[in-house]
Amino acid sequence: MRELMDSYDVVVVGAGPGGSMASYASAKNGVKTLLIEKSQEIGEPVRCAEAIPSIEEFGIKPSPEFVRNIIKGGILFSPSGKKVVVTQGKAQGFVVERKIFDKYLAVRAGRAGAKIAVKSTVVGLERDGDYWNVIVEFLGEEYVVKTKIVIAADGVESNVAEYAGLKAKKKPLDICSCAEYEMTNVELFDKNMMEFYFGNDVAKGGYAWIFPKGETANVGLGVRDKKKKAIDYLEEFIENSLASDKLKNATPVEFKVGGAPVSGPIEKTYADGILVVGDAAGQISPLTGGGIYLAMDCGLMAGEVASKSIKSNNWSEDVLKEYEKLWKEKHYEYLLNHLKYRKILEKLSDDELDALAEALGDNLDGIDLKKFVKRIITKKPSLLKYFKDLI
Amino acid sequence: MVKVNYKRCGYCGACVGVCENLAINLIEHIVVIDEKKCSDCNLCVIVCPLNALEGEK
Structure with missing residues (x-):
């Protein structure tokens, strides 16, 4: 492939949403x-449940080409079946056809000027002065691609960040192991609401979901067990x-498995000539496992910072650390909060999950964290020990 | 060494994500374990969603 016989300023590894957005930003900046x-x-x-809170803010129209459903919110089910409804903020969004969406984003990067090598x-990565030699295999032949910056967007199985000396490996219980059938004939509570099922027997250390996708629904779960x-x-x-009961007539049309790294971001996401993006960087909610939006946003930042550093002719870590500063300003608190909430949830017994749902009432809308905690401890003081650190 | 049951594997890459020795690669749809690098820690066996990995007892 002729793309592999050239040298580059920026090489992005992995054409998921994060990598394609990084390539788009970098190529667009010339x-x-x-x-x-x-x-x-x-x-x-496809390895995921395909829900994303927002795409318009990236200047991407939610086209029917890849948007399968518009989501108005979520219904949370406690182990005994108590329902809590959430309809605002990040609970809204889209369910997309990832195999079409991802390709759309890659095409968008290509049209902005990025070259793409597939298969x-x-x-391997070798340091060569201020450059990297990226060792690539294509059809059994080895190619050496020289570049100034590598952006590792190679997902949960990232070895590229490790090749560059960054720590990206996870412990087994830091990864949520997911399995999912995309099914048709699923009976839904509401065709525009995602369903979340909690409980230690349902999905220990995670949750089960039914995400409506138009004529189908993603029926899956993630566990840490x-x-x-x-x-x-x-x-x-x-x-x-x-x-x-709602699944009795359902039948699969696709099977998906995945590992979601839900332990929060990795220690360091930059070094001389390298940036780490998306699942590889742990930019994924430790609570929900949602990561498409975060990968896209952080990918965009990585592409911007990389291209700026190329233009200033300095791609040392002193310049590239700007990337970590930017994404942390915008997303770090969110990630750490979600990690904190997950660590509380995973301690609760099924009875306590039921008590929590009872205390929360039917609807979570218009409630901030302080009110949330206040509601819990007024109604279920026995849960205070888990939530007191949040206020 | 950990063995892959290719009939069960869903090529998700979760096993690669926990391998500190970089002994595992997911090459397209095929999980490849480097015998020389595998330390038999069996962390990958734990994380596999499909029970496709068999550790040495």
Whole structure:
């Protein structure tokens, strides 16, 4: 592939939403950019539940080409079936067809001037003065691509950040193991509401979801459990849970598995000539596992900072650290808060989850964190020990 | 060394994400474990959603 026989200013590894946005920003700023994707098809295989809170803010129209459904909010189910409704803020958004959406974003990067190499796997990085030699395999041949900056957007399985000396590996219980059937004939409470099911038997250390997607719905779950596998929880959820009745006529049209790194961001997301973006950087909500929007936004920042540094002819970590400053200003607090909430939730027994749902009432709208905690401890003082640190 | 049951594997890459020795690579749809680098820590076995990895007992 001729794309692999050239040198670049910026090489982005991984054509998910984060990598494609980084490539887009970098190429748009006139910097010579290569986006490398290991699969022969961008966007495949899909590994997630496909919900994203916002796309318009990136200047992308929510086109029916990839938007399968508009989401107005979520319904949370406690283990015994108590419902709590949320309809505002980040609970709204879209369910997209990831394999089309991801490809759309890659095409958008290509049209902005980025070159793209597909079916190409990065197998190593070598430092060469102020440059990187990116070792790439394509159809069994090895290519060496010289670049000034590498943006590692290679997902949960990121080895590229590690090749560059950054710590990106996770502990097993820091990764939520997910399994999902996309199904048709799912009976929904509301075709525009996402459903979330909690409970230690339903999905230990995570939750189960039904995300409506138009004619289908993503029915899946994520767990953090040393004993029982996600797939076994999933079969159980379909056969024998609060949702079973609504799933009795449902049948799969796709199977998806994934690992969501839900332990918060990695320690450092930059070094000389390298930036880390998206799941690889832990830019994903530790509470919901939502990461498409964060990866896109941080990818955009990485592409901006990388191209600026190329133009100023200095891509040392002193300049690239601007990236971490920018994304932390915007998203760090959110990520750490979600990590805190998740750590509380995972301590609760099923009875306590039911008590929490009772205390919260039917609707969470118009409630801030202080009111939220106040509601819990007035109604269920026994839960105070878990929530007192939040106020 | 950990063995991959390719009939169960869903090629999600979760195993790669926990391998501190960088012994695992997901090359397109194929998980490849480097025998020389695998330390038999079995962390990948825990994280696999599909029980596709078998550790040495």
